[in-house]
Amino acid sequence: MNGPLRLRGRELARMTLRTPLLQAAWNYERMQGVGWATCLEPALERLCPDARARAARLAEHAGYFNTQPVVASLALGVVAALEERRAAEGGAVLDGEIARVKTVLGSALAGLGDALFWSTLRPLAALLGVLAALDARAWGAVVLLVIYNAVTVTLRARGVWTGYRLGPALLAGGVRRRLESLVEWGSVLALAACGLLFAALLVPGASLPSIGYQAALVAGLVAGLFTALHPRPSPTQWSLVAGVLCIALSWR
Amino acid sequence: VTGPLLGTLAVAAVAAADTVALAQTFLSQPLVTATVLGWLWGDLTLGLGAGCVLQVLAVTTQPLGARVPEDYAAGGVVGAGVALVLGRGHPFASSRDAALLLGVMAGLLASLGGMALARWQRRRNEGLARWCEAELRRGTRGALLRASWAGVALAAALGVSYCATFLALAAWVGEPLVHHESLRLARAWALAQPLWMGFAMAQLLNGFVRRRPRRALVFAAALMAGWLVRVLGVA
Numbered sequence: 001m002n003g004p005l006r007l008r009g010r011e012l013a014r015m016t017l018r019t020p021l022l023q024a025a026w027n028y029e030r031m032q033g034v035g036w037a038t039c040l041e042p043a044l045e046r047l048c049p050d051a052r053a054r055a056a057r058l059a060e061h062a063g064y065f066n067t068q069p070v071v072a073s074l075a076l077g078v079v080a081a082l083e084e085r086r087a088a089e090g091g092a093v094l095d096g097e098i099a100r101v102k103t104v105l106g107s108a109l110a111g112l113g114d115a116l117f118w119s120t121l122r123p124l125a126a127l128l129g130v131l132a133a134l135d136a137r138a139w140g141a142v143v144l145l146v147i148y149n150a151v152t153v154t155l156r157a158r159g160v161w162t163g164y165r166l167g168p169a170l171l172a173g174g175v176r177r178r179l180e181s182l183v184e185w186g187s188v189l190a191l192a193a194c195g196l197l198f199a200a201l202l203v204p205g206a207s208l209p210s211i212g213y214q215a216a217l218v219a220g221l222v223a224g225l226f227t228a229l230h231p232r233p234s235p236t237q238w239s240l241v242a243g244v245l246c247i248a249l250s251w252r
Numbered sequence: 253v254t255g256p257l258l259g260t261l262a263v264a265a266v267a268a269a270d271t272v273a274l275a276q277t278f279l280s281q282p283l284v285t286a287t288v289l290g291w292l293w294g295d296l297t298l299g300l301g302a303g304c305v306l307q308v309l310a311v312t313t314q315p316l317g318a319r320v321p322e323d324y325a326a327g328g329v330v331g332a333g334v335a336l337v338l339g340r341g342h343p344f345a346s347s348r349d350a351a352l353l354l355g356v357m358a359g360l361l362a363s364l365g366g367m368a369l370a371r372w373q374r375r376r377n378e379g380l381a382r383w384c385e386a387e388l389r390r391g392t393r394g395a396l397l398r399a400s401w402a403g404v405a406l407a408a409a410l411g412v413s414y415c416a417t418f419l420a421l422a423a424w425v426g427e428p429l430v431h432h433e434s435l436r437l438a439r440a441w442a443l444a445q446p447l448w449m450g451f452a453m454a455q456l457l458n459g460f461v462r463r464r465p466r467r468a469l470v471f472a473a474a475l476m477a478g479w480l481v482r483v484l485g486v487a
Contacts, residue, residue: 020275025384025403027377034381034403037388038396051391058396059388062381069276118314122278123456126311129283130304137296140304141287148278188470191460194453195474197308201449203482217446224454235312235455236322239448240360243353246444250436 004088005047014042016160019073031066043080047087067106068113070152075105077163078170101168108171112179120186121151127193134200259292260333261412267325268411273404282306282328293336302335302355305448312455323366329415331359334422338430350430350437358422369414377403
């Protein structure tokens with residue numbers, strides 16, 4: 001008699017390769033739902049040999065799901081492990097649990113992932129990239145891409161395996177601590193990069209810039225700190241207004 | 253011009269797909285697209301001049317949850333593209349600075365306008381998701397991958413069309429301005445460029461130190477150290 005179906009490295013690798021498509025059909029109704037089901041399809045092809053049952057599971061997974069796209073690979077691994085258990089226990093016993101785990105992991109990982117990738121790593125990579133671009137020109141883009149992708153590609157590549165191995169207890173252990181520590185240290189590094197970039201702008205090259213230039217830089221800093229207290233207008237809208245004002249002032 | 257123009261549109265397609273729909277590897281960031289465009293048009297200095305400002309402004313916006321952030325992928329391509337189209341071949345610094353100012357302004361406008369386009373695209377994707385679910389229930393194999401790649405293709409096509417339209421309009425409006433008002437626009441660039449950089453860095457600073465004011469010491473220490481190294485280097 002055959003034992004319960006288990007996922008192999010091959011299915012986990014195919015899931016990992018599909019993670020770049022997670023947000024391909026992002027929409028307000030189901031958010032990442034379609035992409036989530038696309039990533040999970042290789043696992044369900046293995047675990048649900050019956051085409052009708054598989055289609056039903058995939059349609060179920062194509063419903064609502066949303067989290068930060070890089071850390072989603074961890075959630076994919078966890079849900080693949082649960083689907084494996086579901087297939088082994090032969091029924092819909094775990095359907096409720098899978099839905100619950102998706103919801104909980106989705107929001108918990110979104111909080112961690114947003115803080116790590118959007119609020120920390122993105123500014124850090126951008127600031128170091130711009131800093132490099134001021135002196136080393138084309139290397140700035142390379143610095144930005146390498147810093148950001150070194151973390152994201154690693155997490156994407158290992159996330160499905162880690163989630164599969166740890167299961168629903170994923171965030172109870174060291175993974176959460178490691179992500180939080182990355183946020184902490186990343187923020188400190190980003191602040192240092194911010195200071196270095198500001199210094200590089202104050203003293204850009206072989207000679208000191210004009211007082212007018214330095215005054216405008218500091219005025220921008222003060223205006224930015226003041227406007228940051230209010231969510232609206234957005235920084236982009238403020239920047240546009242500042243640009244129009246500069247043109248108006250220069251037109252006199 | 254045909255080669256760089258086609259290259260610009262290809263960069264627009266890659267950037268638009270990379271932003272949300274495919275992989276998010278940061279190929280869509282203004283610094284990256286501006287570097288590629290600068291290389292394509294043979295003027296890296298001009299491309300990076302617009303790209304650095306737009307990059308620092310781009311990180312002040314956050315794509316959190318269902319919020320539609322400003323579309324700096326389009327903004328970066330349009331900003332650097334306009335600066336390069338208007339400024340290439342001009343030997344005078346004032347004309348090049350005028351092109352940079354118009355480029356960054358066009359980039360900011362494009363990133364704001366791109367938000368409406370992103371909302372429209374997300375609504376279109378709802379139909380795609382419903383189609384996909386119906387096909388899945390019907391037992392169609394490959395429906396998920398087809399829907400996903402359709403989403404990527406839609407994002408790329410929209411990005412190309414939007415950037416091409418914006419580039420054409422901005423170049424048409426900007427060309428006479430660079431020719432006739434370059435001195436005034438160059439003065440505005442000398443004022444606006446440091447203002448934008450300081451403004452964007454303040455937004456970032458606020459984000460990092462809001463709940464932990466003591467972290468501001470890290471910024472201050474790095475600023476002092478960087479300043480000293482640079483001033484001593486200058487001296």
